[in-house]
Amino acid sequence: MLVDAIAAERFRLLRDRSTMFWGFCFAPLVGFLLSVSGDLFLRFVIKKPMPGLAVGLVDQVIKALSNGASTFGALFLMIGAAAVLAGDYRWETWRLLTPRNTRQNLLLAKLVVVGEAVFWSLLLSAVLSALAALVGSAINGKTVALSLLDRNPFDIVGVLTITWLEAMVLAALAACVGVLSRSTMGVVIACLGVRFVQTILAGALRAMEQGPPSWKLLSMPVFDADLLRAALLAPDQLGDAGSSAGVALVVLLVWTAALTAAAVWLFRRQDLTKE
Amino acid sequence: MSIALEADRLTKTYGAVRALDEFSIAIPAGGVFGVLGPNGAGKSTLFRIALGLVRPTSGSARLFGAAPGDITALRKVGAMIETPRYPPYLTARDTLTMLALESGAKTADVGGWLERVSLTHAADRATSGFSVGMKQRLGLAAAFLTKPELVILDEPTSGMDPAGIQEIRALIVDLAKREGVTVILASHQLDEVKRVCDRVAILSRGKVVAEGGVAELTAGEARLRLTLASPLASALAVLGDRGEADGADAVLADIPRAEAPAVIRALVEAGAEIVEARWREVDLEGVYLKTLGQTPTATTVEGAA
Structure with a gap:
């Protein structure tokens, strides 16, 4: 049963402290520490506070969440995903698991657990960014407002969902690469490479295009996620591109589903002679 | 009599190497069945195919009538294939708990099994520090943990000290007789097979070259x-x-x-x-x-x- 496999995988990840810390906690913690130390530096070394009289809590959280699957964020999320998805090749432990559940359930459970971990990691980013905003306002003597850009907590939920979906496209790719390469390092390098190339290509194509985005742009999950966040937060500034938001959402879902199906298909046919 | 493991003209090739060659066998449920053969005879390949770790090139294998990897068959099977490996960050107790969860056996007696394989003292130690013998013991506990109908053991006592070997042999015989578990055991130790098994098959170059009861095979000679x-x-x-x-x-x-x-x-x-x-x-x-x-x-x- 899939629920059994998920329970086992969750149990296992919660005891893998190294993966939990480096994969899913490190980036949010670094973001928090950099933010607070930046405020302390400005206040006590430069002795000039950041411009502005107030801090928008929701704005800060949305900013942190939007960057949750950036190349920096993706690096650490993929370290975590690689440990979960390809760790059994590294430790040669598939022989322990495969006789206990179906291959499909085993791999899907890993993806579900990565999805859960990514969600909690993004939530930790959100909480710590809010905390950093509060600490920063206290250090620099600024007032705290809910939002300076007329955003509300529901926008946080929307951005969290979009960024989570963006990360899950990478996680599904990680599952495919993990099965093919049987290597945790291979997963991290391939996923980061794909993420980086997409960012460069999407930027270049967008600069060359006018009007609604082309299918080439829409096929890139990085662009789709940016488009969806923009459609949620600033629809007036999107112009022609706004009409493609629905397509962008579908593309993200299709990529996730297609890569997941491909990973399961490959894994079901894979010989585990020596993991 | 029901058949626990059946192979029909099973062939598995790795490049030019024929690990199993039109291999056929029907291992009945009940008792301890020994699989003997030199290195490369196809023992581990047979087990890996039966457990769904490897796909056959041709032919078929069935566990209790179901295809390898089928969830209904997997629920009836416990296995220890070659030297067991474990996620190094898990303790022995956590490893068994995780495997019980994976099999859907939430009420499995983890503590009881650790005691039966004499690992209670190391239950909360990470398996990365375990000796080969301790890993073998934990592998046996893992194989029997979910009260399977069939247990497949590949060299279950390799790396163990003589006292441990005696203990594990006794455990295997006890489980087979008292709890009606069918055990299929591959071993290089002929003495072990003679002491533990009711029937044996001898494999050579991917084929069965002799099969029968231990007494039956030796009596004719x-x-x-x-x-x-x-x-x-x-x-x-x-x-x-x-x-x-x-x-x-x-x-x-x-x-x-x-x-x-x-x-x-x-x-x-x-x-x-x-x-x-x-x-x-x-x-x-x-x-x-x-x-x-x-x-x-x-x-x-x-x-x-």
């Missing part, structure tokens, strides 16, 4: 050794091509046990002076080596005729 006080020629003449000289004062007779009284009578009537008659049994190692085309050496056990 027994020879009658007759020590004579008279010259051997008259005895050899009576025995014909069923006899051969064994040293200067004895002959070996290839005859069924039931014929022994008649043959001895004929020899005495032909003038042979028989000093001693003993059955020279060939043990499992002798059968194994003979089957694989090697010469049995000091592998015989003698018994009075």
Whole structure:
């Protein structure tokens, strides 16, 4: 049963402290520490506070969440995903698991657990960014407002969902690469490479295009996620591109589903002679 | 009688290597079944196919009538394939708990099994620091943890100390007899197979070359050794091509046990002076080596005729 496999995988990840810390906690913690130390530096070394009289809590959280699957964020999320998805090749432990559940359930459970971990990691980013905003306002003597850009907590939920979906496209790719390469390092390098190339290509194509985005742009999950966040937060500034938001959402879902199906298909046919 | 593991014309090739070659077997449920064979005979490949770790090139395997990897079959099986490996960050207790969850056996007696394989003292230690023997013990606990109907064990006592080997052998026999678990056991240790198994199959180059009960396989190989006080020629003449000289004062007779009284009578009537008659049994190692085309050496056990 899939629920059994998920329970086992969750149990296992919660005891893998190294993966939990480096994969899913490190980036949010670094973001928090950099933010607070930046405020302390400005206040006590430069002795000039950041411009502005107030801090928008929701704005800060949305900013942190939007960057949750950036190349920096993706690096650490993929370290975590690689440990979960390809760790059994590294430790040669598939022989322990495969006789206990179906291959499909085993791999899907890993993806579900990565999805859960990514969600909690993004939530930790959100909480710590809010905390950093509060600490920063206290250090620099600024007032705290809910939002300076007329955003509300529901926008946080929307951005969290979009960024989570963006990360899950990478996680599904990680599952495919993990099965093919049987290597945790291979997963991290391939996923980061794909993420980086997409960012460069999407930027270049967008600069060359006018009007609604082309299918080439829409096929890139990085662009789709940016488009969806923009459609949620600033629809007036999107112009022609706004009409493609629905397509962008579908593309993200299709990529996730297609890569997941491909990973399961490959894994079901894979010989585990020596993991 | 139901069939626990069935293979029908199973072939598995790795490049030019034929690990299994039109391999067919039907292992009945109940008892302990031994799988013998030299390295590369196909034992581990057979187990890996049965457990869904490897796909056959052709032919089919079935566990309790279901295809390998089928969830209904997997729920009935426990296994330890080669030297077990574990996620290094998990303790022994966590490893068993995780495996119980994976199998949907939330009520599995983790503590009880750790005790049965003498690992209670190391239950909360990470498995990365375990010796090979401790990993084998944990692998056995993992195999039996979910109360399976069939347990497949590949070299279950390798790396263990003599006391541990005795303990694990006793455990396997106990589980097979008391709890009705079918055990399929691959081992290089013929003594272990002889002590533990009811039936055996000998594999060579991906095929079954001999199969049967341990007693059945060795019984057909027994020879009658007759020590004579008279010259051997008259005895050899009576025995014909069923006899051969064994040293200067004895002959070996290839005859069924039931014929022994008649043959001895004929020899005495032909003038042979028989000093001693003993059955020279060939043990499992002798059968194994003979089957694989090697010469049995000091592998015989003698018994009075």
